[in-house]
Amino acid sequence: MEHFDVAIVGYGPAGATLAHLLGACGVKTLVLERESAHYHLPRAVHFDAEVMRAFQWIGIADEMAPKTHRHPGMQFVDRDGKMLLDWPRPQGEGPQAWNANYRFHQPDLEELLRDRMADRPEVTVRSRCEVFNIDDQGDKVELRYEDMTKGKVHHVTAKYVVGCDGARSLVRRYIESDMEDYGFHERWLVVDVILNEDKPELGDHSIQYCVPERPATYVRTPGMRRRWEITVLPEEASHEIAKPERVWELLSDWLKPDEAELERTAVYTFHSLVAKDWREGRLFLAGDACHQTPPFMGQGMCAGTRDVVNLYWKLALICKGLVTGAAAEKLLDTYESERKPNAAEYIKTAVRLGGLINTVGTEEALRAALPSADGSARMESIAPPIGPGLGDGSNKAGRLFGQPRMSDGARMDDVFPHAFVVVAEADLAEGLTLPDGVGLVTSDNSNAADHLARLGARATVLRPDRHTLGGADTKAELEALIARILPNPLQPSSETQQPEMA
Known part of the structure; x- marks a missing residue:
């Protein structure tokens, strides 16, 4: 019987990104996907700098960037087109060393993710393979799946299984996790068109x-x-409102039928749900399998990417035998405790934004809903920290840290991929003794000072997912943070001429 370190159920963006990250760390990975090819029509349309940074780690960011459209921001208008609120988004390279936001065509991303998987010998992808039984046996997990091209049932085992299998997740059923409901359930008609002319x-x-x-x-x-x-009213039938003639009627304020082609129309019920349990034994959930959000923040795919970025390096450390026993269990428990509060905060904000769009129709109502010190209405971006986990318990722990540019212009993560990194003001870094494989970035060899100023500390220790373990202002505090680095940290890949993982 074949055995893998990690089996991933589902080959959408979250599953594919996880497979790339695990493969980059030398983890033997199996991906099982019931469909024969990626979905060819638009779905998600937005991702942010944090996601592009993850794409940088797996080597597709530079190819993906030209396929995107830069996002200048969001505007709120009334029925007559009068501006109620302008919410601009930062332009140019931001703290993550990428633009703040991108608009994209999901099939472009999925094609790129799948094409580049051929460069991952550690990853095996099997499409048209439907998992129907998952048995956590304590020391391993046995999966049974049907190869639907041949009608043949196969058995494989893995140390861990991650369900990236969407809102109707089979893996979630085996975990038997209920969903926490944040109260938003609305039908919206989603219409994608291709213009004949700009x-x-x-x-x-x-x-x-x-x-x-x-x-x-x-x-x-x-x-x-x-x-x-477009909102679907309670009395309207989903199948009727999605008919082309009704769609063109609804679009008449913006488009005429001879100006564009309908690429896709679908009625979705947007939910606001978070799984109560993200892990049970050797089974994990990621992406839509453990959270579903209204679209108003554009964070659905982003949240799934954050999940797998949090999880991959923890699984890699354990699968490579670098963290074992009780320490391994404690490390895996931090996945839910760190990710769930962050995902929930984004979803709650999307629910509030959806309620705002649904109810306000005047500038006065918007000011009342979004009050600020100067009496205007204002939207602000959120960047909630991850929940309690590996940090030092301070308010500087669990923060997503920026990506310094090294003196030669290189991005930090390209120099120290998949590694813990100490970032410090130069004088605080003098004489430090670091564990093998831990990177060091200082204010002398990079623009780290700008990033440390945003954190409000003179030094920090970054995990492989680039969240902070805490902040330090003295050498003693920094040495205490370094002591929190996991034993035998994940080593960078051989491409950077640094030691490979054992």
Whole structure:
């Protein structure tokens, strides 16, 4: 019987990204996917700098960037098009060493993720293979799946199984996790079109039409593609409102039928759900399998990427035998405790934003809903820390740290991939003794001082997922943080001419 370190059920963006990250760390990985190919029509349309940074780690960021459209921000308007609120997004390279936001066509991303998987000898991908039984046997997990191309049942084992298998997750059923409900359940019609000719008056911003009787959202996506999301009223039948003639009627304020082709129409019920349990024994959940969000923050795929970025290096340390026994169990428990509060905060914010779009229709109502010190209405981006886990318990722990540029212009993560990194002001780093494989970035060899100033500390220790273990202002505090680095930390790959993982 074949045996793998990690088996991933599902080959969407979260599953594929996890497979790339595990493969980059030398973890023997199996991906099982019931479909024969990736979905060819648009789904997710937004990701942020944190996600692009993960794409950098797996080597697709530079190829993905030209396929995206830069996102200038979001505007809230009333029924007459009057601006109620302008929410601009930062432009140019930000703290993560990438742009703050990107609009994209999901099939472009999935094709790139799958094409580059051929460069991962550690990863085995089997499509048209449907998992139907999962048995956690304590020391390993046995999976049974059907190869639907041949009608043959196979048995394999893995040390761990990660369910990246979507909202109707089979793995979640085996974990028997209920979902916590944050109260948002609404039907929206999602319409994707391809313009016949450019229509500049539609604009590059995302636009929230605050019309209480029929809220709607417009999204500018790459090339000639454009998207609208339109509320479906309670008395309207989903199959009727999705018919082309009704769709064109709803789009009549923006488009005529001869100006574009309908690429896709679908009615979705947007939910706000978070799984109560993200892990049971050797089974884990990631992506839509453990959280579902309304689309108003554009964080659905982003959240799934954050999940796998948090999980991959922990599984790699354990599968390579670098963390064992009770320490391994404690490390795996931090996955849920760290990720769940962060995902929940994004979902709660999306629910609040959805309620805002649904109810306000005037500038006065918007100011009342989003008060600020100067009496105006203002939207602010959120960046919640991860929950309690490996940090030192301070308010500087669990923060996503930026990506310094080294003196030669290189991005830090390209120099120290998949490694713990100490980032410090130069004088604080003098005379430090670091464990093998731990990187050191100082204010002398990079622009680290700018990033440390944002954290409000003179030094920090970064995990492989680039969250902080805490902050330090003295050498003693920094040495205490370094002592929190896990024994025998994950080594960078051989591509950087540093030691390979044993």
